[in-house]
Amino acid sequence: MNPIALVRIACAVLAATAAAIPTTSSGQAYPTKPVRMIVPSSAGGGTDIVARIVAPELSKRLGQQVVIDNRPGAGTMIGMEVAAKSPADGYTVLMGLSTLAINSALYKKVPYDPQHDFAPITQAVSSASIIVVHPSVPVKTLKELIAFSRARPGQLNYASAGTGTYPHMTMELFLSMAKLKMVHIPYKGTAPAMIDMLAGQVSTMAATVLTGMPHIRSGRLRPLGITSLSRSSVAPEIPTVAEAGLPGYESVQWYGMLAPAKTPREIVNRLFTETSAILKQPEIRTRFANDGADTVASSPDEFTRYIQSELVKWAKVARDAGIQAD
Numbered sequence: 440m441n442p443i444a445l446v447r448i449a450c451a452v453l454a455a456t457a458a459a460i461p462t463t464s465s466g467q468a469y470p471t472k473p474v475r476m477i478v479p480s481s482a483g484g485g486t487d488i489v490a491r492i493v494a495p496e497l498s499k500r501l502g503q504q505v506v507i508d509n510r511p512g513a514g515t516m517i518g519m520e521v522a523a524k525s526p527a528d529g530y531t532v533l534m535g536l537s538t539l540a541i542n543s544a545l546y547k548k549v550p551y552d553p554q555h556d557f558a559p560i561t562q563a564v565s566s567a568s569i570i571v572v573h574p575s576v577p578v579k580t581l582k583e584l585i586a587f588s589r590a591r592p593g594q595l596n597y598a599s600a601g602t603g604t605y606p607h608m609t610m611e612l613f614l615s616m617a618k619l620k621m622v623h624i625p626y627k628g629t630a631p632a633m634i635d636m637l638a639g640q641v642s643t644m645a646a647t648v649l650t651g652m653p654h655i656r657s658g659r660l661r662p663l664g665i666t667s668l669s670r671s672s673v674a675p676e677i678p679t680v681a682e683a684g685l686p687g688y689e690s691v692q693w694y695g696m697l698a699p700a701k702t703p704r705e706i707v708n709r710l711f712t713e714t715s716a717i718l719k720q721p722e723i724r725t726r727f728a729n730d731g732a733d734t735v736a737s738s739p740d741e742f743t744r745y746i747q748s749e750l751v752k753w754a755k756v757a758r759d760a761g762i763q764a765d
Contacts, residue, residue: 479518
């Protein structure tokens with residue numbers, strides 16, 4: 440090959456490489472400064488835990504610090520609004536969660552558009568719950584619970600962490616699909632709901648794997664089905680709700696990274712590439728698995744479609760159950 444041809448090939452390779460590197464509006468390689476990761480909940484919660492596992496690893500891969508900014512309040516809507524209205528330059532990202540889809544089904548006014556105000560990057564993690572009953576309830580399988588409740592409409596009750604929360608909506612989806620009627624007992628958080636559940640004050644609830652398994656192992660709660668499409672590696676002996684008697688059922692608490700809408704696609708792709716690589720690390724997968732969560736690492740397009748399906752699902756559940764949050 441002659442020298443001129445070699446030079447042309449080298450120039451083409453350099454041009455392709457340069458084109459693949461995300462740049463800021465000033466033409467500099469992205470990122471050139473710290474990236475803010477908004478967490479729309481308090482420190483110590485599930486979303487915060489996911490963010491604090493991902494952020495340090497993302498800092499290493501980007502070469503810039505990723506700073507956690509907790510913005511709790513209004514059912515996570517405060518933090519999500521801040522993220523939605525931030526500059527679309529790649530320096531603000533949101534660690535969102537299922538309430539992105541649920542809130543729009545519950546509230547008449549939501550200060551952001553979940554479909555048009557964000558650029559989905561990746562669904563990071565999903566965490567299932569387990570439908571459990573107190574041992575005083577004379578059922579051992581999900582089919583038996585359905586039959587028992589159907590014969591006693593409105594006589595059984597169930598606990599949740601509050602109206603519109605993931606545990607509440609998980610049970611409402613179950614009741615809707617099984618065509619059952621139970622009385623909802625909302626609590627101010629998971630802890631008080633679990634206390635009354637263990638005391639037998641309520642019949643059933645959707646408990647997270649993390650909070651439910653210790654009581655299942657001790658025999659204080661009886662598991663009937665896990666709410667994900669596949670069984671949990673933490674408790675593979677527990678069938679899915681779909682397997683146990685309600686085909687097509689799925690309800691998981693998901694966490695995922697999003698950017699403000701109109702963030703350049705090159706930057707979205709860079710954030711996806713780096714974050715998905717983090718989520719595929721064996722030590723990261725194990726860390727989440729120990730907390731009863733599964734890593735996902737879906738593409739931006741896959742995550743977009745998933746959010747759209749969640750919006751449709753939860754809107755129907757809220758409409759069928761007549762749920763309207765204040």
